[in-house]
Amino acid sequence: MQRIHDIYRPTEERTRDWREVERMLSDEELKEQTARCMNCGQPFCHAYGCPLGNFVPDQNRAVAQGDWRRAYALLTMNSDFPEFTSRICPALCEASCVHGLDEEAVMVRQSEKRIIETAFENGWVVPQPPEKENGKSVAVIGAGPAGLSAAVTLRRRGWVVTVYERRANIGGLLRYGIPCFKLDKSLIDRRRTLLEEEGIRFVTGIEVGKDLSADWLAKQNDAVIVAIGTPAARDLKIPGRELAGVHLALELLEGQNRFLTGEIDMPPINAKGKDVLVIGGGDTGSDCVGTAIRHGAKSVTQIEIMPKPPDERDASTPWPLWPYMLRTSSSHKEGCERRWNLNSLRFIGDNAVSGVEVETVEWEFSPEGRPLKFHAVPNTKEIIKADLVFLAMGFTGVPTDHPVVAQLGLAQTPRTALISDAPRNIYCVGDCASGASLVVRALASGKSIPLE
Secondary structure (H helix, E strand, O other): OOEEEEEOOHHHHOOOOOOOOOOOOOOOEEEEEOOOOOOOOOOHHHHHHHHOOOHHHHHHHHHHOOOHHHHHHOOOOOOOOHHHHHHHOOOHHHHHHHHHHHHHHHOOOOHHHHHHHHHHHOOOOOOOOOOOOOOEEEEEEEHHHHHHHHHHHHOOOOEEEEEOOOOOOOOOOHHHOOOOOOOOHHHHHHHHHHHHOOOOOEEEOOOEOOEHHHHHHHOOOOOEEEOOOOEEEEEOOOOOOOEEEEEHHHHHHHHHHHOOOOOOOOOOOHHHHHHOEOOOOOHHHHHHHHHHHHHHEEEEEEOOOOOOOOOOOOOOOOOOOOOOOOOOOOOOOHEEEEEOOEEEEEEEEEEEEEEEEEEEEEEEEOOOOOOOEEEEEOOOOOEEEOOOOEHHHHHEEEOOHHHHHHHOOOOOOOOOOEOOHHHHOOOOHHHHHHHOHHHHHHHHHOOOOOOO
């Protein structure tokens, strides 16, 4: 039995709507796929790959046997939000699957999605309020993945939990960054209802540090959890940055999601009929590609300053490490030109951008095969035509002048990550404490709060 690669709805269908691009695999398909699991004596998928420590082999066995109720019980022993991770996690567990050494890894993410949706369909997912209240209260600042994870963890330990979120609704990048075609936002609403029934209180549209003092929250509660993410996007300060049509990626992604969920009447940016250039080769850039294609862009090009990764696992990242290799997303498959080794020099245009001047670069590599530094290749400058440019180059951390940082007197690392203050019961979780990373790591961070 081979791994299933046909997991998406037809391209011509999915690019005309904003529904999730992945099809739901059938029970029979997943029984056959999970039966490929070898139930290794040392399951690297569980012990090394998954930040949450999910019991992957046990889940696989339950699915292969058609015991979905047991599969759900196993999955939710460590995972509080499998409906999110099963859609957007890159499946670190699969990268460390022993099957991947000589064949293809066992499918895990798709089976988890079927497990949790089967559980919802059968009414197995119910609120889990604490058995006993402990009389303590905690304020959680930020309702993204880490904040939600911390909230549910502490609530089930008996804490009175209030979550403060500056946006109109909860979810953080789950709601405002990740496109609807990857994660339907009704799933966040469905989970919010359950969390409220467990006793978690959400206060939205209130920005702690401006509308409400973080220091006051610390005085009013027994603990404070800071989960503000990495709000500072990496910009590209080259000539012409002020031109109309040059945007940070989240301006496009957040605006589109707010429009689709009814928060605003019109998306602030529309790529219809335009030549779109995405600068940055990661997941956020890929999300911009898929969004522009659904708008009806004339063309979409994505460029990256880094060299093109190899098609197969690079020797610098041997199993069971997360492999350095080329990844092609569903959005890339919908129609996108991808280019590497290009450094952006300046935006071109009068009042609005009309192109970007780029230059080819060559990289020097470490003995392990990792790119170290680059230098320009002479006589390789060119102009890429673009009516819209989206900067998708990641995030730089928490600004040192962030009001929450100042009001709570938090220390920061040299890379501006926040440092918890355990003696005062102030704990920093997720991206703000570790730097921008994956949703599954943010969820694991939120669960790690040492408060009882």
